[in-house]
Amino acid sequence: MTDHVGSTPELQAVLDASVDSVLIINAQGIIEQFNRSAERMFGYSAAEVIGRNVSMLMTGGDAAQHDSHLQRYMSTGIAHVIGIGREVDARRRDGSVFPGFLSVGRISDAGPTRFIGFLQDITVRRQTIAALQSERDRANRYLEAAQTMLVALSPNGEVTMINRKGCEVLGYDEHTLLGQDWFSTVVAPEVRSLAAAEFDKLLQDSHAQAHHFEYDVLTRAGARRQIVWRCAAFRGAGGHVTGILCSGDDVTDNRRAEQEARESRERLTHVSRLATMGEMATGISHELNQPLAAIASFADAARRFLRTGEAGQGEVQEALENISEQAQRAGEIIRRLRELVRNRQTRREESNINEVIEELALLARADARASDVRIALEPGADLPRTWIDRIQIQQVLLNLVRNAIEALSGEPDERREIRITTRRGEAGDIEIQVADRGPGVAPDMLQNLFTPFATNKSNGTGLGLAISRTIVQSHKGSLTYRQQNPCGACFVIQLPTNEENGK
Ligand SMILES: Nc1ncnc2c1ncn2[C@@H]1O[C@H](COP(=O)(O)OP(=O)(O)OP(=O)(O)O)[C@@H](O)[C@H]1O
Ligand SMILES: [Mg+2]
Incomplete structure (x- = not known):
């Protein structure tokens, strides 16, 4: 100087x-x-x-x-x-x-x-500012390009950032939303307190992982969208929460498509069930006629006893007991039938597979008897419980039994038997086998056995096996075909046990 x-x-x-x-x-x-x-x-x-x-x-x-x-x-x-x-x-x-x-x-x-x-x-x-700026621009471009809604909220629930996708789904422009209270502006009224509670949990949870939940929002035009949210807190230097960042996926259209697919599957299942029932009608009416005829004859006998006084009170009593027993049997068949044909929502419950099969056998036997076919049950011991829709699984079994009955139509009497076996499968799952001693599946059918409309019957729809497989798969199980030795068809249903289902 x-x-x-x-x-x-x-x-x-x-x-x-x-x-x-x-x-x-x-x-x-x-x-x-x-x-x-x-x-x-x-x-x-x-x-x-x-x-x-x-x-x-x-x-x-x-x-x-x-x-x-x-x-x-x-x-x-x-x-x-x-x-x-x-x-x-x-x-x-x-x-x-x-x-x-x-x-x-x-x-x-x-x-x-x-x-x-x-x-x-x-x-x-x-240079630092320029670098920061370019980082911010890049981050913004990512935000804008993301096909996911991204929203940042301040700890008091105000919108501090929202990307283009977020604005697009909600129908607001960015500046209208910035600074607004997220919950009262966007969240659907009936889930507001729920969403706010989740938000508070995130604010309080000091080592919060990303939270995952679903709630609906209302667009500016008042339309409802279903959004799956994943939210995480971000923290300032002192470790306190400075905001919540949420990414949201609009699943409205997917959910609607799933719902439609489910409904159409259920409609199809119902139609096919009705068709199966139609085919079973002869057997079933026969099965109902038996108790009704018995009731009629016991009633006749009792009336005769009373009129002639030739028998004692004991015989009358016995006739009445028989009448009541037969009426209950008929009532039971009708109850099962109504249960099967009713169009209803899927309903899973914890079940013992042997009981489910036992229940089904009442109807199946009626059908089989009309065609001179026997049904043998071989329930396995100590099977774990499984989480299934009882009616749906019974419908699968009915389809398989019906196919077997049809396959046995040309067979000699000693072969006319269907065997339903349950056991614990090798993978620890539950295995149900429906086996017959008919000719087995024709070679040209083997390729597309489970393909809808594949049939070689003049009046068949070819839907039975396709629907059955869909039902079993929706239970996280499988339905496969096994050729029997020396003859016959064997269909195997594998179902997960409760342990595998995490139940
Ligand atoms: N137990 C069996 N033995 C021999 N072939 C069978 C057996 N079960 C099924 N099939 C063959 O598989 C095809 C498809 O069966 P699926 O139940 O899907 O339809 P379908 O029985 O033909 O028609 P629907 O079920 O509407 O009556 C049958 O047409 C038949 O050729
Ligand atoms: Mg069939």
């Missing part, structure tokens, strides 16, 4: 210690002081600049206009930079330019007016 008239040791020390460039100029813009940092920053020695106009350190317009700014200030007192500071471009000795932040003060003492300027090199700061 070059000494200058008027500089005190204190001033000197301040100037030398400053990491900013410090310059003192007079009212004409002539440099009087130029500290060490300035020498380093600009590449000039103090001796080279002192006595010259400060505009030599400036660029373009600033350099050209500096003198006139200074003059105007001196005559009007209106400052553009004093006490405010601004960003400027500064020129080094080698002609290169760097950005700086300039603060200027006026030195008012007894002597002529002078100005002191502090210039901070803000190259690094600019």
Whole structure:
């Protein structure tokens, strides 16, 4: 630093210690002081600049206009930079330019007016800001491109950020939503308190994982959308929650499609069940006729006993008991039938598979008997319980039994038997086998046995096995075909046990 008239040791020390460039100029813009940092920053020695106009350190317009700014200030007192500071471009000795932040003060003492300027090199700061900006732009582009709704909420539930997809689904523009209360503006009224409770849980849970839940929102036009949300808290430096970031997937259309598929599957299942029942009608009416005929004859007998007085009270009593037993049997058959043909929602319950098969056998036997086919049950012991829709599984079994009865139609009497076996499968699951001793599946049917409408029967729909497989698969099980040795068909149903189902 070059000494200058008027500089005190204190001033000197301040100037030398400053990491900013410090310059003192007079009212004409002539440099009087130029500290060490300035020498380093600009590449000039103090001796080279002192006595010259400060505009030599400036660029373009600033350099050209500096003198006139200074003059105007001196005559009007209106400052553009004093006490405010601004960003400027500064020129080094080698002609290169760097950005700086300039603060200027006026030195008012007894002597002529002078100005002191502090210039901070803000190259690094600019670069950092530019890098941050480009990171932010990139993050914003990701946000905009995401096919997921992204919403950030402040701890009091106000929207602080929402991406384009979010705006698109909700039908709001970004600026309308920013600052609004998320819950009262967007969340469907009946789930508001639920959603708010989840939100509070996230705010409080200090090591919160991303939470997963589903709630509906209302669009600006009032339409309802089903959204699956995943939310996580983000934290400030002190570890306290500064906001909640939620990503949401609009599943409305998927859910509707699933619902429609389920309904059409259920309709189809119902139609096929009715068709099966239609085919079983002969057997079933026969089965009902038996108890009804028995009731009629016991009633006749009882009336005769009473009229003639030839038998005692004991015989009458017995006849009445028989009547009641047969009526209950008929009632039971009708109850099962109604249960089977009713169109109903899927309903899973914990079941013992042997009981389910036992129940079904009542109807199946009626059908089989009409075709002179026997049904033998071989229930396995100690089977684990399974979580199934009883009626649906019974329908699968009915389809298989019906196919077997049809396959046995041309077979000699000793072969006319269907065997239903249950056992624990090799994989620990429950296995149900429905086996007959008919001709087995025809070779040309083997390829597409489970394909809808594949049939070789003149009045078959070819839906029985396709529907059965769908039902079993919806229970996370499988339905397969096994050729029997030496003859016959065997269909195997595998169902997961409760343990495998996590029940
Ligand atoms: N136990 C079996 N023995 C021999 N072939 C069988 C047996 N079960 C099924 N099939 C063959 O598989 C085909 C498809 O059976 P599926 O139950 O899907 O339809 P379908 O019985 O032909 O028609 P529907 O069930 O509507 O009466 C049958 O047409 C038959 O050729
Ligand atoms: Mg069939």
